[in-house]
Amino acid sequence: MRLFVWVCWVGLISLTAISLDKTPAAAEPGAAPRGASFAELGQIKKFVSVAAQTQGTAEKLRLRSGELTDVMRALFLKSFPGVAFEMSGGPSAEGPERPRDVGFFICEVWTVGEEYMAAYHLDCNAGSYATLRTPVTLWNWSILGYGPKDDVPDAIRKGLQNMIEEFSIAFYKARGEGVSR
Numbered sequence: 001m002r003l004f005v006w007v008c009w010v011g012l013i014s015l016t017a018i019s020l021d022k023t024p025a026a027a028e029p030g031a032a033p034r035g036a037s038f039a040e041l042g043q044i045k046k047f048v049s050v051a052a053q054t055q056g057t058a059e060k061l062r063l064r065s066g067e068l069t070d071v072m073r074a075l076f077l078k079s080f081p082g083v084a085f086e087m088s089g090g091p092s093a094e095g096p097e098r099p100r101d102v103g104f105f106i107c108e109v110w111t112v113g114e115e116y117m118a119a120y121h122l123d124c125n126a127g128s129y130a131t132l133r134t135p136v137t138l139w140n141w142s143i144l145g146y147g148p149k150d151d152v153p154d155a156i157r158k159g160l161q162n163m164i165e166e167f168s169i170a171f172y173k174a175r176g177e178g179v180s181r
Contacts, residue, residue: 041138042174044103046084050076052107060114062153079168099129119146124163
């Protein structure tokens with residue numbers, strides 16, 4: 001089931017639809033997706049894509065894709081010890097690994113508003129590749145919030161950190177390994 005939230009700001013001409021996925025994986029942080037796909041998470045041997053993408057007024061709120069991606073990659077390296085991390089953008093056709101052994105973690109940051117208040121939607125997806133360059137989402141978590149425009153960048157960074165930590169817990173559970181913090 002998908003819940004659509006319409007955000008309309010007085011004085012702004014834009015009307016933005018923000019989708020908040022209410023599947024069990026999104027409703028409860030770190031929850032396992034349905035079916036056998038959760039086991040597929042444990043098959044990932046390396047990650048080749050960890051990135052943030054910004055939309056809406058994010059740039060005006062000092063949220064830049066490159067900077068958020070750098071923060072995510074540093075957090076990712078810390079949260080996934082012993083897991084290879086190669087920023088190639090996707091599985092290699094010549095590589096010895098199967099596409100399902102290659103993982104990704106992508107987050108979209110959408111913001112609306114740039115005056116006093118701003119709304120944000122942070123949506124992170126992780127998974128593996130079914131075939132070369134075809135991603136299959138195995139884990140998803142979304143955050144929807146709002147606040148003073150000066151507080152939104154810190155809320156987004158904290159949200160990214162929490163999502164990476166929750167994904168690492170789900171990832172190591174899928175591999176049958178305990179997680180110690």
